[in-house]
Amino acid sequence: AQSVSQHNHHVILSEAASLELGCNYSYGGTVNLFWYVQYPGQHLQLLLKYFSGDPLVKGIKGFEAEFIKSKFSFNLRKPSVQWSDTAEYFCAVKGGAGNMLTFGGGTRLMVKP
Amino acid sequence: NAGVTQTPKFRVLKTGQSMTLLCAQDMNHEYMYWYRQDPGMGLRLIHYSVGEGTTAKGEVPDGYNVSRLKKQNFLLGLESAAPSQTSVYFCASSYMGQEQYFGPGTRLTVT
Secondary structure, eight states, X not given: OOEEEOOOSEEEEETTOOXXXXXXXXXXXXXXXXXXXXXXXXXXXXXXXXXXXXXXEEOGGGOEEEEEXXXXXXXXXXXXXXXXGOEEEEEEEEOSGXXXXXXXXXXXXXXXX | OOOEEXXXXXXXXXTTOOXXXXXXXXXXXXXXXXXXXXXXXXXXXXXXXXXXXXXXXOSXXXXXXXXXXXXXXXXXXXXXXXXXXXXXXEEEEXXXXXXXXXXXXXXXXXX
């Protein structure tokens, strides 16, 4: 069975700081990976996804993630965060019956103005 | 194009009561999913459907039932609510198991 670990549960940064959120996965099949963001009181929105090809994936709002197969990692990065990036971020791997998504526990990011 | 919608947005139940959550999508997606979100645990799959008339169990199916009588609708039922089912419930849909689109969620409290 697949699993996802997000090691940072809470992160606090000042505006303009750089961000890196860790994500490690376990899955034996073809890997499809996702980062979703949930702004306060809202539903999940897709930030970016990796299916194949270039392991450096660019998403919306200046986010990017790098798939490193040897490390089973898919870390999320942003060079300079803004107050509006305050949200909870979820890493997920797709696979198994029904192409289900398995989510990590989430990382709650707070950006101080 | 409304995407994925959920009804109701909020609900409070007493232990033992029943209710049905409705999910509707207008994207003609084959696959639909029900998740629950609990603090520190991410989202966990309750049940899913790969097409009209079909349903299957996910990671945490106990205490829930589902039905997919129409392609655009996916219903989640709680026959006898328990406090452990207090959670935020999200529905999602996808085209043939690709990227999932999520609804706005239903916040359920069971007292």
